[in-house]
Amino acid sequence: MDELPEQTVHCPFCDARLTLLLDTSAGAEHSYTEDCHVCCQPMLVHLTQDTDGHWQATLEQE
Numbered sequence: 677m678d679e680l681p682e683q684t685v686h687c688p689f690c691d692a693r694l695t696l697l698l699d700t701s702a703g704a705e706h707s708y709t710e711d712c713h714v715c716c717q718p719m720l721v722h723l724t725q726d727t728d729g730h731w732q733a734t735l736e737q738e
């Protein structure tokens with residue numbers, strides 16, 4: 677089992693810098709919500725995987 681990839685992101689609400697463990701268990705091209713560790717707002721995390729197998733997370737306000 678591969679380790680979960682990490683990505684440094686900025687919270688779309690409070691702009692805090694966070695290290696997210698990307699939940700890749702559901703496969704490529706999915707979204708989930710995770711609460712910001714600083715302001716506790718629900719961030720919508722879009723996960724995509726490029727052709728090299730690298731994961732990319734994009735955050736939005738839910």
Ligand SMILES: [Zn+2]
Pocket residue numbers: 687688689690691692712713714715716717
């Ligand atoms: Zn925040």
